Amino acid sequence: MNALVIGAGMAGLSAAWHLQAAGITTTVLEARDRIGGRVWTNRDFADIPVEFGAELIHGRGAEVNTWDWIRKLGLRTWHWNKLDDSMIRTETGDWLTMGEARAQSPELDATRSWELGDVPEPCDDEDLGSYLQRIGFSPAQMRYVQRSFANAEGDDMRYLNAKAHAQAMPPPDASGGPRGVDDEDYSDHRILDGYDSYYTQLAAELDIHLHCAVSQINWAGGVQAQAVSGAVYAADVAVIALPLAVLQAARVRFAPLLPAVKNEALAGLQMGPVLKLVYLFDAPILDRKIGAIYSAGSPPMWWSPSLGRPGGAVVWTAFATGDYARELLQLGEAAALEKSLATLREEIGQPDLQARKSRWVAWNHDEFALGGYSVCLPGHYAARDKLAQPTPPLYWAGEASAPHRMAATVHGAYHTGKRAAQEIIREARA
Numbered sequence: 001m002n003a004l005v006i007g008a009g010m011a012g013l014s015a016a017w018h019l020q021a022a023g024i025t026t027t028v029l030e031a032r033d034r035i036g037g038r039v040w041t042n043r044d045f046a047d048i049p050v051e052f053g054a055e056l057i058h059g060r061g062a063e064v065n066t067w068d069w070i071r072k073l074g075l076r077t078w079h080w081n082k083l084d085d086s087m088i089r090t091e092t093g094d095w096l097t098m099g100e101a102r103a104q105s106p107e108l109d110a111t112r113s114w115e116l117g118d119v120p121e122p123c124d125d126e127d128l129g130s131y132l133q134r135i136g137f138s139p140a141q142m143r144y145v146q147r148s149f150a151n152a153e154g155d156d157m158r159y160l161n162a163k164a165h166a167q168a169m170p171p172p173d174a175s176g177g178p179r180g181v182d183d184e185d186y187s188d189h190r191i192l193d194g195y196d197s198y199y200t201q202l203a204a205e206l207d208i209h210l211h212c213a214v215s216q217i218n219w220a221g222g223v224q225a226q227a228v229s230g231a232v233y234a235a236d237v238a239v240i241a242l243p244l245a246v247l248q249a250a251r252v253r254f255a256p257l258l259p260a261v262k263n264e265a266l267a268g269l270q271m272g273p274v275l276k277l278v279y280l281f282d283a284p285i286l287d288r289k290i291g292a293i294y295s296a297g298s299p300p301m302w303w304s305p306s307l308g309r310p311g312g313a314v315v316w317t318a319f320a321t322g323d324y325a326r327e328l329l330q331l332g333e334a335a336a337l338e339k340s341l342a343t344l345r346e347e348i349g350q351p352d353l354q355a356r357k358s359r360w361v362a363w364n365h366d367e368f369a370l371g372g373y374s375v376c377l378p379g380h381y382a383a384r385d386k387l388a389q390p391t392p393p394l395y396w397a398g399e400a401s402a403p404h405r406m407a408a409t410v411h412g413a414y415h416t417g418k419r420a421a422q423e424i425i426r427e428a429r430a
């Protein structure tokens with residue numbers, strides 16, 4: 001048996017790596033001039049690696065497969081504790097460390113620890129905002145969820161299926177132990193060596209064809225993938241590891257048409273708009289131990305990959321999704337960069353702050369991603385499972401097809417690639 005993998009993001013690379021390790025000859029077809037997809041480490045912007053796509057490793061639990069590679073490759077990581085390394089502008093205008101804010105305001109803290117007490121479960125057809133209102137969240141709490149949790153989840157609360165997205169909240173800890181986003185299982189880490197130190201190693205032994213945008217996949221009797229160049233690649237099976245929005249926009253035609261279950265899946269998911277604005281400053285703009293800012297304005301989230309590194313110049317990145325991103329995207333790059341810098345100036349009280357250089361990374365405008373990452377829409381709890389269902393000889397991978405608790409992450413994408421490979425390996429051995 002031999003296989004094609006369409007897309008060389010984390011899902012495709014993982015699928016190809018696992019197939020190859022099982023002795024299945026595998027060819028990866030990738031549209032871009034690089035691998036990694038929505039994980040994209042830039043090495044030109046500054047003298048440190050700057051992540052233009054995924055930045056953090058979300059969690060330390062056993063399912064977070066990235067750690068296996070971190071250990072194997074001996075990569076260095078930094079832990080974002082979200083207490084004394086982060087500043088927040090509160091609704092009342094105070095400028096506090098996140099630790100101080102959480103200690104002072106149990107109401108605010110509840111939107112981070114998700115210690116909600118005895119509350120009803122969310123329903124499938126309920127959006128996150130409606131659910132939080134139903135269980136008694138105050139308007140201030142709702143606004144805080146929007147700028148922190150929902151911004152990280154990738155879209156406005158009205159688009160987030162409450163039941164699905166609740167799975168990204170830390171669950172109650174029956175043992176009474178520590179909980180919250182700063183717990184080990186929910187903590188965030190940055191790869192100081194750059195995410196590319198991981199994905200280039202994952203890809204090192206793979207047969208990858210770059211500049212190979214696939215436009216049509218025939219899947220009656222084996223698989224033939226036709227590239228825009230006209231080249232045709234044939235194999236017994238294929239892993240489809242394309243971004244959700246690329247599938248939704250029908251950038252790749254399938255013949256025969258895909259079964260109804262795939263259309264149901266695509267109708268139940270949405271690619272949230274995700275925008276990064278990256279700035280290089282000549283000198284540190286805050287105390288060097290501060291690596292993140294939770295702003296009351298837009299963009300609501302800022303962090304610095306320079307934290308914990310020596311040197312003068314520092315990089316700060318703003319992260320906006322949902323309506324924050326939609327509004328900034330409307331402005332265009334120059335005005336969005338200026339407006340966001342104005343927010344930063346105000347938050348840190350430096351009205352004359354100038355950046356040496358800046359740029360945005362607008363994932364909605366990226367023709368091979370067409371958005372940031374997937375969210376599950378109200379009423380469509382089963383959509384991710386439907387997208388994951390094998391339709392031999394096609395097998396499905398990509399972050400949007402991951403279980404809710406790990407969807408929209410790097411480790412979730414990797415998980416789906418491994419899953420698709422295992423489905424094929426089982427078939428080959430049957």
Ligand SMILES: Cc1cc2nc3c(=O)[nH]c(=O)nc-3n(C[C@H](O)[C@H](O)[C@H](O)COP(=O)(O)OP(=O)(O)OC[C@H]3O[C@@H](n4cnc5c(N)ncnc54)[C@H](O)[C@@H]3O)c2cc1C
Pocket residue numbers: 006007008009010011012029030031032035036037038039052053054055056057058212213214215241242243246251252274275276363368369371372373397398399400407408409410411413
């Ligand atoms: C700005 C941003 C920040 C993020 N931050 C984090 C984070 O901190 N932590 C985290 O865990 N996750 C984060 N994510 C999510 C994470 O990046 C994704 O979940 C993951 O990388 C998706 O991998 P994938 O393989 O499913 O898709 P992709 O990486 O998109 O891979 C799909 C591949 O298919 C290729 N392709 C597209 N069309 C064609 C075609 N016609 N023919 C051939 N190839 C094609 C694409 O070029 C791409 O390489 C972030 C995402 C973004 C955008």
